[in-house]
Amino acid sequence: MAEPLIRIEGLVKRFGPFTALDGVDIDIYRGEVHALLGDNGAGKSTLIKILSGVHQPTAGRILIEGKEVHFRSPRDATAAGIGTVYQDLALNPLMSVTRNFFLGRELYRGPPAFGLLDMKTMDAITREEMRKIGIDIADPSQAVGTLSGGQRQTLAIARAIHFGAKVLILDEPTSALGQKQQMEVLKTIVRVRRRGDVAIVLITHNEVHAKLVADRFTFLALGQVIGRGTRSDLEHEDIRDLMAGGRPIGDLARELAAA
Amino acid sequence: MAAQPSLSVPRREADRLAAGGRLATLARRPEVGAFVVMVVVVVAIAVASNGQAFNALGLKNNLSIIAQFGIIAIGATLLMIAREYDLSIGSMIGFAGMSMAMMLKWGLPFGLGPATPASAFFLTLAMTLALGWLIGTIVVRSGLSSFIVTLSFLFFLRGLTEVCFREINGSTQISGLPDFKETSTFAYIFGGETFGWFYDLWFLLGGNVNRAGNQWVTGFDARVAWWIVVALLAWLVLSRTQVGNWIYATGDNREAARANGVPVDKVRIGLFMVSALCATIFAACQVFETNTADAAKGNLKELEAIAIAVVGGTLMTGGYGSILGVVFGAVTFGLVANAVFFIPAIDGSYYRVFVGVVLLAAVFLNERVRKRITGGL
Numbered sequence: 001m002a003e004p005l006i007r008i009e010g011l012v013k014r015f016g017p018f019t020a021l022d023g024v025d026i027d028i029y030r031g032e033v034h035a036l037l038g039d040n041g042a043g044k045s046t047l048i049k050i051l052s053g054v055h056q057p058t059a060g061r062i063l064i065e066g067k068e069v070h071f072r073s074p075r076d077a078t079a080a081g082i083g084t085v086y087q088d089l090a091l092n093p094l095m096s097v098t099r100n101f102f103l104g105r106e107l108y109r110g111p112p113a114f115g116l117l118d119m120k121t122m123d124a125i126t127r128e129e130m131r132k133i134g135i136d137i138a139d140p141s142q143a144v145g146t147l148s149g150g151q152r153q154t155l156a157i158a159r160a161i162h163f164g165a166k167v168l169i170l171d172e173p174t175s176a177l178g179q180k181q182q183m184e185v186l187k188t189i190v191r192v193r194r195r196g197d198v199a200i201v202l203i204t205h206n207e208v209h210a211k212l213v214a215d216r217f218t219f220l221a222l223g224q225v226i227g228r229g230t231r232s233d234l235e236h237e238d239i240r241d242l243m244a245g246g247r248p249i250g251d252l253a254r255e256l257a258a259a
Numbered sequence: 260m261a262a263q264p265s266l267s268v269p270r271r272e273a274d275r276l277a278a279g280g281r282l283a284t285l286a287r288r289p290e291v292g293a294f295v296v297m298v299v300v301v302v303a304i305a306v307a308s309n310g311q312a313f314n315a316l317g318l319k320n321n322l323s324i325i326a327q328f329g330i331i332a333i334g335a336t337l338l339m340i341a342r343e344y345d346l347s348i349g350s351m352i353g354f355a356g357m358s359m360a361m362m363l364k365w366g367l368p369f370g371l372g373p374a375t376p377a378s379a380f381f382l383t384l385a386m387t388l389a390l391g392w393l394i395g396t397i398v399v400r401s402g403l404s405s406f407i408v409t410l411s412f413l414f415f416l417r418g419l420t421e422v423c424f425r426e427i428n429g430s431t432q433i434s435g436l437p438d439f440k441e442t443s444t445f446a447y448i449f450g451g452e453t454f455g456w457f458y459d460l461w462f463l464l465g466g467n468v469n470r471a472g473n474q475w476v477t478g479f480d481a482r483v484a485w486w487i488v489v490a491l492l493a494w495l496v497l498s499r500t501q502v503g504n505w506i507y508a509t510g511d512n513r514e515a516a517r518a519n520g521v522p523v524d525k526v527r528i529g530l531f532m533v534s535a536l537c538a539t540i541f542a543a544c545q546v547f548e549t550n551t552a553d554a555a556k557g558n559l560k561e562l563e564a565i566a567i568a569v570v571g572g573t574l575m576t577g578g579y580g581s582i583l584g585v586v587f588g589a590v591t592f593g594l595v596a597n598a599v600f601f602i603p604a605i606d607g608s609y610y611r612v613f614v615g616v617v618l619l620a621a622v623f624l625n626e627r628v629r630k631r632i633t634g635g636l
């Protein structure tokens with residue numbers, strides 16, 4: 001087996017007395033979609049926030065291509081090739097598509113910070129990158145607030161890839177989307193996987209989506225890994241049970257009946 | 260079948276955007292409301308004052324007030340776009356004016372000898388920038404609303420100004436300072452006149468004549484030039500630079516901006532310092548023009564600055580605003596505030612009635628703009 005692109009070892013994260021992650025190990029490989037599944041509050045978002053430099057781990061190691069890394073800010077993580085598309089998307093609705101695309105990494109001429117923006121080049125790149133993964137936006141100066149949910153996801157994904165992401169982290173990219181737009185996002189994921197050089201970490205509550213696109217699965221419950229495997233390993237297991245925190249659906253049905 | 264769109268040509272997303280005319284595009288700009296109000300006010304005041312408001316002297320006096328409003332409104336607008344407020348602007352004006360006048364009258368602090376206009380200005384600026392930095396740092400570090408932090412500085416600075424005046428000067432006013440603008444170029448830059456060529460040309464063309472037949476007005480107040488400089492810089496930075504992008508992002512979705520590596524806290528602290536800079540320029544123009552200072556100077560200016568920013572199309576919720584709109588807003592406010600001098604028949608308090616009405620109308624209009632550009636989010 002090839003060396004994993006990212007290896008997470010014994011990751012622990014405490015918020016004061018609360019243990020959000022309790023010794024998590026995960027390997028992530030190039031050209032694969034890795035589904036991270038688990039109930040609400042399992043610690044999925046916390047895990048990816050550590051990977052993307054928003055939080056610092058309490059203990060444990062992160063290795064990228066075999067080398068240990070320490071992220072002190074989102075900038076560090078981005079520089080190391082981790083592109084994150086947050087649950088809340090990290091977009092600015094009042095700002096234009098182009099300004100969002102290049103936010104924090106604007107192209108400019110002149111001194112840093114006060115250099116003049118090169119809007120023309122940025123507009124052209126934005127349109128081209130969006131088109132490559134399947135969306136032809138009419139006007140790159142239109143406000144992101146006027147885009148559909150699926151278009152916003154595409155924008156965030158296109159942005160991450162353009163800025164050299166080796167790993168694309170998608171936190172519930174299909175939640176809050178209509179059926180058709182969910183398919184758009186899944187298509188985008190498949191297109192990105194086809195490139196072969198990018199690893200995708202997909203967080204989702206939708207087991208159908210996970211089964212459709214994921215190559216490898218990790219199940220989290222209460223901050224611990226309770227199950228993992230490749231697509232073929234899990235062929236006969238009930239993913240739904242694992243997603244519910246390792247309890248069979250039958251138990252849940254009984255619990256509901258008793259409520 | 261003729262009415263069916265042809266399926267052989269796939270429809271593209273770009274086809275869905277109606278190609279509106281240039282007028283339609285113009286009507287969607289955020290400054291439109293402010294522009295229309297400004298035109299109405301200009302026409303109304305020109306008619307009601309029999310043109311007096313825009314004769315040579317009227318224009319000078321009006322632009323003087325407009326520039327005052329304009330300078331501080333730009334500081335307030337930049338902050339508001341980043342979703343912060345500065346209620347300390349008025350007190351900062353009073354503090355800066357006191358500081359400069361006191362140094363000019365009593366000499367530099369710590370026995371550093373007599374002050375020049377430049378040393379008084381720069382020492383004061385160092386203090387106001389430090390105060391702006393302090394305000395910004397408190398807001399950023401504490402996570403408290405800037406509304407409450409700057410409200411406390413409103414009281415603190417005004418009180419401090421009065422105490423310093425009484426302790427050192429014996430009274431809360433300074434008047435009769437030497438006319439520095441006659442002797443110092445530096446003082447002239449703030450308190451003198453600019454655009455003399457405009458009035459020279461007006462005179463050459465047969466206007467701008469006083470009763471004796473000589474040239475009447477010789478130039479605009481220097482603050483008009485400051486206003487233009489501040490507005491141009493703010494416009495350039497906001498719309499054309501990386502920092503401008505960061506200012507918008509800081510006010511729009513702050514967490515998103517942070518996640519993308521925008522130095523959100525530095526942007527906010529920097530903007531509080533810019534606001535303090537605008538207040539200091541305002542005060543310097545006043546001190547060097549009139550050679551006086553007063554502890555009450557700048558009273559309520561913070562609220563007028565915020566009102567102008569809103570009338571100019573800036574969203575109270577941040578992330579959106581235009582310098583051009585704020586320029587229009589300042590013209591409107593300055594003209595109305597000054598109207599009583601040209602139309603003696605009206606009660607000066609109508610100014611506040613007008614401000615109240617226009618402000619409320621602007622907020623409703625801005626809300627509609629916000630809904631449209633966010634798709635009703």
Ligand SMILES: Nc1ncnc2c1ncn2[C@@H]1O[C@H](COP(=O)(O)OP(=O)(O)OP(=O)(O)O)[C@@H](O)[C@H]1O
Nearest residue numbers: 015018019020038039040041042043044045046047
């Ligand atoms: N900053 C924080 N401070 C304290 N507790 C936190 C913080 N962030 C997350 N937690 C807690 O950590 C646990 C894991 O949260 P996390 O957001 O990672 O869950 P999740 O798996 O993403 O859930 P969901 O599926 O609902 O998005 C939750 O109990 C949450 O309350």
Ligand SMILES: [Mg+2]
Nearest residue numbers: 044045046087
């Ligand atoms: Mg989550």
